[in-house]
Amino acid sequence: MTGTLAERQAELVAALVAGGPAPAGFAAGPLAAARAALRRKRAGEVARHWPLLAVGLGAAWPSTFADWAAERPTAGSLRDGWDLARALRERDALPPGGAEELAVREAGLRYDGRRAPRPRRLPAVARAGGAVAVQIAGRVRLVRPAARPPAHVGGRYS
Amino acid sequence: MTGPSGVGIGWRPEIAGFVAELPGLRFVEVVAESVPPTGPLPPGLAQLRERGVTVVPHGVRLSLGGAEPVDPTRVAHLAAVAQRVDAPLVSEHIAFVRAGGLEAGHLLPLPRSREAVDAVCANVARAQAELPVPIALEPIAALFDWPDDELDEGDFLTEILDRTGALLLLDIANVHANARNRGTDPLALLDRLPLDRIGYVHVAGGAEHGGFYHDTHTDPVPPEVLELVGALCARQRPPALLLERDGGYPPAAELRAELDALAAAGGFPAVT
Numbered sequence: 001m002t003g004t005l006a007e008r009q010a011e012l013v014a015a016l017v018a019g020g021p022a023p024a025g026f027a028a029g030p031l032a033a034a035r036a037a038l039r040r041k042r043a044g045e046v047a048r049h050w051p052l053l054a055v056g057l058g059a060a061w062p063s064t065f066a067d068w069a070a071e072r073p074t075a076g077s078l079r080d081g082w083d084l085a086r087a088l089r090e091r092d093a094l095p096p097g098g099a100e101e102l103a104v105r106e107a108g109l110r111y112d113g114r115r116a117p118r119p120r121r122l123p124a125v126a127r128a129g130g131a132v133a134v135q136i137a138g139r140v141r142l143v144r145p146a147a148r149p150p151a152h153v154g155g156r157y158s
Numbered sequence: 159m160t161g162p163s164g165v166g167i168g169w170r171p172e173i174a175g176f177v178a179e180l181p182g183l184r185f186v187e188v189v190a191e192s193v194p195p196t197g198p199l200p201p202g203l204a205q206l207r208e209r210g211v212t213v214v215p216h217g218v219r220l221s222l223g224g225a226e227p228v229d230p231t232r233v234a235h236l237a238a239v240a241q242r243v244d245a246p247l248v249s250e251h252i253a254f255v256r257a258g259g260l261e262a263g264h265l266l267p268l269p270r271s272r273e274a275v276d277a278v279c280a281n282v283a284r285a286q287a288e289l290p291v292p293i294a295l296e297p298i299a300a301l302f303d304w305p306d307d308e309l310d311e312g313d314f315l316t317e318i319l320d321r322t323g324a325l326l327l328l329d330i331a332n333v334h335a336n337a338r339n340r341g342t343d344p345l346a347l348l349d350r351l352p353l354d355r356i357g358y359v360h361v362a363g364g365a366e367h368g369g370f371y372h373d374t375h376t377d378p379v380p381p382e383v384l385e386l387v388g389a390l391c392a393r394q395r396p397p398a399l400l401l402e403r404d405g406g407y408p409p410a411a412e413l414r415a416e417l418d419a420l421a422a423a424g425g426f427p428a429v430t
Contacts, residue, residue: 005273006225008306009266010258017262025305033370034266034301042263044405073260102213 019071039066042074053102056095064088082111089128096146099129105131108140126158160184161246162212162398163360164426165417173367173403174202176410180417182429183211185340185358187400188239190215190248195238203243213243214358216250218287222295223254223268226306228281228380233288240291247357249294249327251286254317269304269322270314275321282322294325294357299335299364311336312350325357328385328396331364338371348393358398361387361420376406379416387423399424 002024003011010136014020016035022028043065047054070086075083085102088094094102111117123136131146144149166185169177177186186206193215198204207213217236220228238249253265268274294343297315309317328351337344361384363377379401387399399420403413414430415423421428 004225005269005271005277006257008269009225009254010260012266013260013262016266018260026302030302030370036368037301037372038263039208045263074263086329119251 016154019072036066039069042077042080045077046081046084049077050085050098050101051059052097052100053081053085053095056097058095076116079111082117083113084112085128092129094129094146096129096131096148099146100131100133100142102126102128103131103133103146104140105143107135108138160212160213163402164217164398165421165424165429166212166358166398166400167352167413167417168216168400168402168404169206170205170363170404171200171202172407173413174406176413178202178205180429182427184429185212185214185398185400187214187216187249187402188243189219190236190239190345191219193239193242194274195235195242199242201304207243213245215239215243215245217248218251218265219255220250220281221255222250222281222285222410223252223266223274223278224257224281225254226294226310228284230284230288233285236285237289237424240289245291247292247294247325248289249296249357251296251298253298265298267300267303269306270309271291271304271306272308272309274306275309275314279321282318282324284398286324288324292325292357293322294327295319295322296327296329296360298330299329299332301339301370301372303340310350310430311347316350317353319352319355320324326352326355326366327358327360328356328390329360329373330351330390331360331362331379334380334383334399335364335371337371338382345389348386348390353390353394354397356396358400359387359396360400360402362402363416370407374406375402378408378412379419384423387420391424395424399426 011023015022016038022031043062057064074080085098104128107124109117110120126133129146130143133140133142162185164184167177169186169188218234237247251265255262332346333347361379362375363379364371364373365377401416401420417430418428
């Protein structure tokens with residue numbers, strides 16, 4: 001065991017939330033359980049800020065979030081969800097509800113990916129996954145919904 | 159303002175309506191960081207205060223166990239919330255939540271070392287200097303232990319309580335979780351703790367997952383935890399038992415049944 005308490009605590013947090021190496025002497029199994037538990041808690045908090053994104057991904061939400069978050073420490077739930085939604089937009093992997101949520105947020109707030117989002121002062125148009133949102137004088141409106149997969153007709157879901 | 163007494167529940171916006179309709183309720187806890195320091199209180203909480211219900215602010219992000227000095231603005235916020243709700247005491251954890259500029263996102267255990275005892279006692283003293291009311295300290299549920307441990311849990315906690323003069327917020331579900339995950343005897347720990355210093359007791363649900371018991375606060379209170387409440391009350395009945403639920407909210411009838419089970423286990427009047 002080497003290092004001050006401050007160094008040891010920093011090393012441990014980095015290992016748990018930022019993909020850092022496991023500190024010497026800790027049992028691997030319990031540390032992995034703690035890492036997974038922190039990620040589940042974080043996923044739940046992001047889902048509260050981005051409900052349409054999380055619901056849209058459905059059963060894929062926990063693993064999608066976990067893969068994205070594995071080596072990214074949190075920047076707060078709002079920004080975590082925002083960064084993840086942008087990464088999914090890049091890959092055309094946003095669910096329709098998540099695309100609309102992102103377009104509405106981006107029309108209303110300016111977010112540079114580094115600092116807390118701030119309200120826009122000028123009118124703006126934002127697009128994500130086919131969804132288009134417009135903001136004028138602080139009022140945000142979704143003017144075009146995201147494309148949705150065609151509904152089943154006459155099938156077992158009808 | 160009277161201290162916590164009887165059976166209480168953690169006030170959360172999602173269950174504010176349920177909590178408002180508990181006729182016998184005398185005591186709630188509120189997450190301190192969720193209460194604004196100025197402006198109106200969250201709806202529901204203000205009505206409870208008007209009814210004379212005791213409100214205890216419960217901090218979750220002070221990081222009293224951090225090696226760095228506790229953030230004075232966080233302490234000032236906790237103090238302001240205590241004043242706003244006319245709290246008889248506040249509570250926080252024997253834990254750290256950030257280090258090296260990174261937020262862990264939840265409570266992490268300290269090494270049970272002399273250095274950590276010194277660090278947490280120094281931070282509690284800094285907080286006590288600014289708080290208008292006493293503080294109760296809560297030992298947490300830990301999924302892992304540090305290799306640095308020099309003290310056992312009983313000595314570690316007793317030394318912190320003795321040196322700080324703080325009250326004990328005993329979370330009986332954490333006692334269960336730690337004993338289950340470490341393979342130790344929860345009753346042996348109860349016999350080592352200064353039970354006469356308990357300000358109030360937390361009770362929460364959890365679930366087995368991947369070979370560990372997780373203190374989720376989103377599952378029902380398991381029978382083992384209720385049995386521990388009984389064992390604690392048989393040794394020394396605490397002034398109050400508080401049910402914590404932080405998600406996966408069940409139908410009202412189930413929450414009422416959990417509150418009634420706590421009342422029965424502790425010999426308190428039902429609040430439902």
